[in-house]
Amino acid sequence: MKKKELAVAALENGTVIDHIPSSSLFKVVNLLQLEKLTGSVTIGNNLDSNRLGKKGIIKIADVEFPEDVINRIAVIAPHAVINIIHDYEVVKKHEVQLPDELNNIVRCNNPKCISNNEPMPTRFHVENRDPIVLRCHHCERTVAQSEIQLK
Amino acid sequence: MSSVRRGLHVNLKLIKMNTRSLVSISDLSKQEITHLLDVASKFDHNPNQRLLEGRVVATLFFEPSTRTRLSFETAANRLGARVIGFSDASTSSQAKGETLKDTIMMVSNYADLIVMRHPLEGAARYASEISPVPIINAGDGANQHPTQTMLDLYTIRQTQGTLENLNITMVGDLKYGRTVHSLLEAMQFFNPTFNFVACKELQMPEQYKQFCRERGLAYHETTDFGPDIINQTDILYMTRVQRERFSDLMEYERVKNVYTLTASMLQGAKPTMRVLHPLPRVTEIAQDVDDTPWAYYFEQARNGLYARQALICRALDIQVP
Numbered sequence: 001m002k003k004k005e006l007a008v009a010a011l012e013n014g015t016v017i018d019h020i021p022s023s024s025l026f027k028v029v030n031l032l033q034l035e036k037l038t039g040s041v042t043i044g045n046n047l048d049s050n051r052l053g054k055k056g057i058i059k060i061a062d063v064e065f066p067e068d069v070i071n072r073i074a075v076i077a078p079h080a081v082i083n084i085i086h087d088y089e090v091v092k093k094h095e096v097q098l099p100d101e102l103n104n105i106v107r108c109n110n111p112k113c114i115s116n117n118e119p120m121p122t123r124f125h126v127e128n129r130d131p132i133v134l135r136c137h138h139c140e141r142t143v144a145q146s147e148i149q150l151k
Numbered sequence: 152m153s154s155v156r157r158g159l160h161v162n163l164k165l166i167k168m169n170t171r172s173l174v175s176i177s178d179l180s181k182q183e184i185t186h187l188l189d190v191a192s193k194f195d196h197n198p199n200q201r202l203l204e205g206r207v208v209a210t211l212f213f214e215p216s217t218r219t220r221l222s223f224e225t226a227a228n229r230l231g232a233r234v235i236g237f238s239d240a241s242t243s244s245q246a247k248g249e250t251l252k253d254t255i256m257m258v259s260n261y262a263d264l265i266v267m268r269h270p271l272e273g274a275a276r277y278a279s280e281i282s283p284v285p286i287i288n289a290g291d292g293a294n295q296h297p298t299q300t301m302l303d304l305y306t307i308r309q310t311q312g313t314l315e316n317l318n319i320t321m322v323g324d325l326k327y328g329r330t331v332h333s334l335l336e337a338m339q340f341f342n343p344t345f346n347f348v349a350c351k352e353l354q355m356p357e358q359y360k361q362f363c364r365e366r367g368l369a370y371h372e373t374t375d376f377g378p379d380i381i382n383q384t385d386i387l388y389m390t391r392v393q394r395e396r397f398s399d400l401m402e403y404e405r406v407k408n409v410y411t412l413t414a415s416m417l418q419g420a421k422p423t424m425r426v427l428h429p430l431p432r433v434t435e436i437a438q439d440v441d442d443t444p445w446a447y448y449f450e451q452a453r454n455g456l457y458a459r460q461a462l463i464c465r466a467l468d469i470q471v472p
Contacts, residue, residue, distance in 0.1 A: 112292050114273040118251050138273025139294055140175070142358070 014039075014061040016083040017073070022046050024076040025056030027150055031073055031105070032065065039063060051079075072105050074098035075148060078132060100126050106134060107149045113139035122151060171466045172279035172286040176297040176333045181340035183465075184304065190461035190471050191305050191454070194229075198456065201231030202469050209262035210236035211254070212289070213245060213269040218430065218452070219289050219298075223266050226459040235262060252281050259284045264466050285466040293329055299429055300333040302458040306451040307386055310425040314338070318383055320346040322376060323390035323410050323435055325355040330429045331390060335359055338368075345370040346380050350406045353396065376410050382419040387412070387445075389428045389435050407434060414439040427451050 020028055025045045034041050042059040049055035070082055074096040084092040104121035115122045115138050123137035132145040173179070179187070194200070208227040212220050220238055227234050235258075240246060245254060251269070255278045258265055265282060267275060268289040275288035275295070290296040308314050319338065321331045325347055335345065345363065347355040347370060354372065363370045373380065381387060389412055397403035411434055412426065425447040428436060432448070440446050464471050 108273075110272060112270070112272050114251065114269075114271045114277045114291075117271050118277065120252070120277060136273065138276045139271075139292070140273070 010088055011059050011061060011085045012088055014059065014063055014085055015065060015070075016085060017058045017060075017070075017077075018055070018081045018083060019049065019051060020056040020058065020073075020077045020080050021052055022054040022056050025058070027076045028056070028058065028073045028080070031076070031150060032069070034058070034060065037063065068099065071097050071099050072102070075102060075105060075132065075134075076150065078130070078145075098126055098129055098132065102126070102134065104151060106143065107151045108136045108139060108141065109143055109147055109149065110136065110139050110141045113141065115139070171468060172275075172282075172288075173297050173462055173466065174275045174279050174286065174288045174291075175295045176300045176337045178297070179337075184301075184337065184340070187301060187458075187461045187465060188305050188308055190464065191301070191457040192309075193471050194457040194460040195309075195454070198229045198460065200229070200471070202464060202471065203227065203230040203232035203467065206232045206263045206467065207261060208232045208234050208463065209258045209265045210234060210238075210289075211258060211265060211267040211269075212236065212238045213240040213251075213267070213274075215239050216268050216290060219268060219455075222452075222455040223287075223289060223298075223459055223463075226456050226463055229456070230460055230463060232263075232463075236266075251278060255282050255286075264463065266463075287462060287466055293327060295333060296329055297333065298455070298459050298462055299330050300337050301462060302451065302455040303330070303334050303388075303427065303429070304337055305454045305458050306425075306427060306447065309454065310447060311385055311423065314341040316342050316344075317385040318344045318346070319386045319388060320348060320380055320384040321355075321388045321390070322348040322412070323392050324353045324396065325349040325390070326353040327393070327396060328390045331355075331388065332359055334388065336362065339366050343368060346384065347372045348374070348376045348380060348410070350374055350402075350409065352402070352406070353392065376412075378416060378419050381416060381424075382421070384424055385421065387420075387424060387426045389426060389432070389448075391428075391431070391433055391435055411435050411437060412440055413437040414443050417443055417445050420445055 022045055040061040045056040046054045064084060073080055080096045082094055083090045102124040106124050108115050108122055113136060124134040125137060127133040127135050134143045210220055210223055215238060224234050251274060259282050264285050266287045266289050269291050272292035272294040275286055275291045279286040288295055288297055311317055325331055392407055392410060394403050424445055426445050428448040430448060430452055
């Protein structure tokens, strides 16, 4: 049997986001604006996962995100797991939690919605969590999980 | 993170700025609806009350709607207000590319209240969030038209003496018709029984049937429009079946005639039953119905004046004696 190796190096301090569906990995990168970080960021994709088949993982050195920021990724990776690492040890581990309201994260699918025609932030209420159903605060239309598009 | 925090801060500020706008019928509680109908009734008895002397009401119609605009402007005039505005976006600076926000901010410098109709859905909600003066939604695309719902409720109560425990039959385009959707939402407080009569293509959307189920409101769904349904009905709410909703014009021609109400169909109707229609009607109510005691759609349109007077006074926090 092949010896199991770490696909990416262990982190001394920072955040590991695990169990991201492969198809959402780069959306998560964009949503958290990781391209603006100057510290080391390790991104792995299409890794084997018992739960998801293929998964993505992101390791961000020396950064911890506020809860309200990290939870925004729940809209595209509802079961992603956040690990906070201190001195190579996992000190905190939890699944992301979709907030009740999403401000300027999701785009409305209704082309006749004012939010697609005016320079303004979008706002969505979470009507259901599993599967995710969002309601546009402005035009009142619902968006199903499979239809969610980020701004 | 800072942008998220800033967003929250702005939202809180907006909520404080303006709480008297009316964007959607669901903004009103049962008590508020009942109170507003009582106020409308006062205007029904005496429409000329100069309660808005010295005030300015702006009517911003980014898409034309003659009936609704005239009704609002008459309401404001009979209350003694002055009216400014436009009836077509091509004559406003929106045609030059101005944003809705800029138009609202500019007009709110001049007017005490803004009544707006806009072709885009959510436009009134957005305007109510940025405007320092109250907004009354006079229709935002296919979304909401709460003053129509208030005049429908007023008419139902006027003709039946109550809003409670009524049998309400909705006929025609139940899929796209925003008036039936808003009426259904508003009637949730009054224990109605609904009959949804429509062809397969235009049936009541699932979300509204679910709305009924969640609140324990009885409804029956059928494609048959005949005496069986009509004879048990208190309010027969007819709507226009629009040709553009059909991909198959043959189907439109068939459906159009199936859901047409004629005087002969009303013979077994309750004497207190009334036929309502948000107007304009085309062929769905035959002309011979107009002369029957059941026809009430023109009186219903007149009630729009009283309902809008009541809503204008609510928006400006004016007590009606």
